[in-house]
Amino acid sequence: MSSPDFQQLLNAEQLAAATAPDGPILVLAAAGTGKTRTLVFRVAHLVRHGVAPDRILLLTFTNKAAREMLERAHEVVGPGVSGVWGGTFHHMANRMLRRHAPKLGFAHDFTIMDRDDSRTLVTQCVKEMKLENKDFPKPAVLLGLFSSVANTETPLADLVAQRFSEEEGLGPHIEAVHAAYTKRKRDMGAMDFDDLLVNGLKLLRDHADVQDRYQQQFRHVLVDEYQDTNPIQAEFVDRIGAGHGNVFVVGDDFQSIYSWRGADFRNIMTFPERYQGAQVYKLETNYRSVPGVLDVANACIAGNPEQFQKILRATRPAGARPTVVRLRDGDEQARYVVEQIRLLKREGHRLSDIAVLYRAHFHALELERLLPNARVPYVITSGMRFFEQAHIKDVCALLRVLVYPTDELAFTRLLGLLPKVGPRTAVKAWLKLAGKFVAKDPAQREILRSVLGAAAREPWSRIEAILDEATEGAGADDLVERFVDTFYGEHVRHAYENADERLDDIGAFMVDLARAESLDEFLSSIALLTNVDGDDASEEGGKEAVRLSTVHQAKGLEWGAVILLWAVEGMFPSSRSMNESEEGESEERRLFYVAVTRAKDVLRICVPEVRRTREGGVIYCTPSRFVEEIPPEFLLREHVGFL
DNA sequence: GTTTCGGTTCTTTTT
DNA sequence: GAACCGAAAC
Numbered sequence: 148m149s150s151p152d153f154q155q156l157l158n159a160e161q162l163a164a165a166t167a168p169d170g171p172i173l174v175l176a177a178a179g180t181g182k183t184r185t186l187v188f189r190v191a192h193l194v195r196h197g198v199a200p201d202r203i204l205l206l207t208f209t210n211k212a213a214r215e216m217l218e219r220a221h222e223v224v225g226p227g228v229s230g231v232w233g234g235t236f237h238h239m240a241n242r243m244l245r246r247h248a249p250k251l252g253f254a255h256d257f258t259i260m261d262r263d264d265s266r267t268l269v270t271q272c273v274k275e276m277k278l279e280n281k282d283f284p285k286p287a288v289l290l291g292l293f294s295s296v297a298n299t300e301t302p303l304a305d306l307v308a309q310r311f312s313e314e315e316g317l318g319p320h321i322e323a324v325h326a327a328y329t330k331r332k333r334d335m336g337a338m339d340f341d342d343l344l345v346n347g348l349k350l351l352r353d354h355a356d357v358q359d360r361y362q363q364q365f366r367h368v369l370v371d372e373y374q375d376t377n378p379i380q381a382e383f384v385d386r387i388g389a390g391h392g393n394v395f396v397v398g399d400d401f402q403s404i405y406s407w408r409g410a411d412f413r414n415i416m417t418f419p420e421r422y423q424g425a426q427v428y429k430l431e432t433n434y435r436s437v438p439g440v441l442d443v444a445n446a447c448i449a450g451n452p453e454q455f456q457k458i459l460r461a462t463r464p465a466g467a468r469p470t471v472v473r474l475r476d477g478d479e480q481a482r483y484v485v486e487q488i489r490l491l492k493r494e495g496h497r498l499s500d501i502a503v504l505y506r507a508h509f510h511a512l513e514l515e516r517l518l519p520n521a522r523v524p525y526v527i528t529s530g531m532r533f534f535e536q537a538h539i540k541d542v543c544a545l546l547r548v549l550v551y552p553t554d555e556l557a558f559t560r561l562l563g564l565l566p567k568v569g570p571r572t573a574v575k576a577w578l579k580l581a582g583k584f585v586a587k588d589p590a591q592r593e594i595l596r597s598v599l600g601a602a603a604r605e606p607w608s609r610i611e612a613i614l615d616e617a618t619e620g621a622g623a624d625d626l627v628e629r630f631v632d633t634f635y636g637e638h639v640r641h642a643y644e645n646a647d648e649r650l651d652d653i654g655a656f657m658v659d660l661a662r663a664e665s666l667d668e669f670l671s672s673i674a675l676l677t678n679v680d681g682d683d684a685s686e687e688g689g690k691e692a693v694r695l696s697t698v699h700q701a702k703g704l705e706w707g708a709v710i711l712l713w714a715v716e717g718m719f720p721s722s723r724s725m726n727e728s729e730e731g732e733s734e735e736r737r738l739f740y741v742a743v744t745r746a747k748d749v750l751r752i753c754v755p756e757v758r759r760t761r762e763g764g765v766i767y768c769t770p771s772r773f774v775e776e777i778p779p780e781f782l783l784r785e786h787v788g789f790l
Numbered sequence: 791g792t793t794t795c796g797g798t799t800c801t802t803t804t805t
Numbered sequence: 806g807a808a809c810c811g812a813a814a815c
Binding site: 208209235236237238261262340341343344404405407408506507508509510512530532566567568569570571572675676677697698699700721723724734738 | 791792793794800801802803804805
């Protein structure tokens with residue numbers, strides 16, 4: 148039975164779920180109802196009842212979420228939880244693959260390719276096959292298709308047929324690129340993000356001993372954000388949980404917003420059918436938002452049929468009703484946001500308790516220009532992750548060349564930094580080296596030297612000196628320092644306007660690097676960091692700043708005040724996601740619901756009248772259908788400027 | 791044949 | 806910004 152503090156800290160709904168008996172459990176947790184708290188106490192409950200921490204697997208959407216939950220569980224039951232395995236599906240698959248990769252024909256120290264690496268490789272494949280022309284799908288499109296193949300296990304031919312017309316005759320070409328891409332990854336001994344999931348699952352499917360081992364190890368599997376799992380992630384969970392059936396999943400079908408990357412909210416809808424005897428718990432009591440916000444949330448999701456019916460029940464006293472603000476254009480919207488931030492601050496809101504949310508990164512462009520001038524501190528969760536920036540990738544290339552002899556992408560990137568060396572020369576060098584570069588091999592050095600032009604030889608010798616130091620056992624952070632001092636610093640100053648900022652980034656990178664257990668472990672972990680993972684590591688003591696974020700990246704978070712930008716047709720819902728089927732619109736509506744339910748007290752929805760084009764023209768905007776659908780009495784209306 | 795540079799165009803959502 | 810393209814420079 149639960150101990151008294153559980154009863155004090157949880158409401159009846161949460162308590163029932165957190166302390167439920169073993170077996171399959173589905174917790175349907177509406178927004179702001181204490182989903183995280185329930186998971187935290189579930190972990191605490193298990194540990195307190197004698198389950199060894201290392202027999203608990205906690206799968207989350209970001210690594211940060213896992214870390215925070217385990218920290219909180221630690222506060223409840225003490226240090227016992229430190230052995231719990233927690234992180235993203237990719238992270239866990241990686242951990243398993245580091246151990247068993249040889250079963251699939253990979254080395255233990257395979258390279259992980261990030262998005263940028265994948266793009267580079269696909270581009271190369273397309274070029275090599277002479278398919279490069281205006282009508283051939285762009286690398287991003289191809290990668291999207293390949294990713295769908297992996298994540299939904301749909302044959303490529305089917306996906307191509309859905310997307311392109313028969314007479315274009317692209318099918319065979321795309322298949323050929325896919326085959327080449329797959330082969331190149333193999334040759335390099337590398338896995339992309341999707342391969343981690345696919346191969347992680349393959350280990351369980353094809354190797355009964357491995358599956359047994361993890362079924363034995365993990366007596367309890369807990370999954371957060373279950374509505375955003377894709378079919379292979381769901382099967383991964385099913386397989387590990389198959390023996391004992393202690394699978395505890397938490398999610399909200401209203402908040403399923405990742406179907407474009409293979410997530411299928413039918414996983415959550417059919418959970419009770421797939422798991423015999425599953426218990427379903429509902430959390431509907433909302434502690435987060437004032438009733439006015441919940442009215443809007445409930446009204447907007449009502450537009451979506453065929454979901455589990457849940458109603459957000461308010462507990463907080465009435466506050467201000469959400470406001471819809473009509474503005475002239477994006478610039479005025481930006482000025483309005485600045486003004487509101489100042490106002491909110493005067494009313495006692497902390498800057499870190501204010502968020503500006505939007506559908507797509509570029510929607511915040513005008514605001515990003517204005518905020519520095521207005522001297523409003525802000526942090527932005529950008530689309531580009533810290534470790535994806537060119538200068539960080541360059542430094543990583545040096546380290547990867549050291550650790551992974553077959554890592555062609557790292558090698559060509561590093562070589563491309565030399566003067567008069569571009570992609571062609573780099574690839575030529577790689578071919579001459581026969582697909583493997585061992586820095587300390589004198590014969591290989593000689594080959595490389597012969598390929599390099601005169602201008603590149605001297606700078607390369609400086610890099611060679613660093614590679615030598617590595618064999619002598621210098622620390623990786625020292626190597627990076629030497630690299631910057633003797634070669635790369637110069638390059639950065641030459642290539643970038645904001646060289647100092649970039650060098651500072653590298654400084655921060657070295658601090659992390661110095662703390663890493665091993666270089667291999669470090670390189671694979673940074674490849675798997677999500678762009679919200681780094682947040683609290685980089686902010687010294689919780690910086691006071693307004694948050695700018697896409698709605699996707701705001702998932703799971705909350706703020707006292709939320710300002711939503713560009714609630715107009717074409718922007719939100721995004722015209723690009725409105726396909727023939729209704730699914731596109733439904734998902735946009737869920738996304739809008741996520742945006743609304745981030746707000747605790749204040750919600751302002753901006754509706755600009757016009758959008759300016761580059762040429763100075765204007766496009767008139769219609770207010771978002773999601774705003775129009777809300778009964779008018781739930782909203783205040785405000786006009787700004789001259790309309 | 792390659793690299794480099796300057797100008798142009800475009801931004802959905804991400805592990 | 807950064808990805809892309811075309812033209813100049815090596």
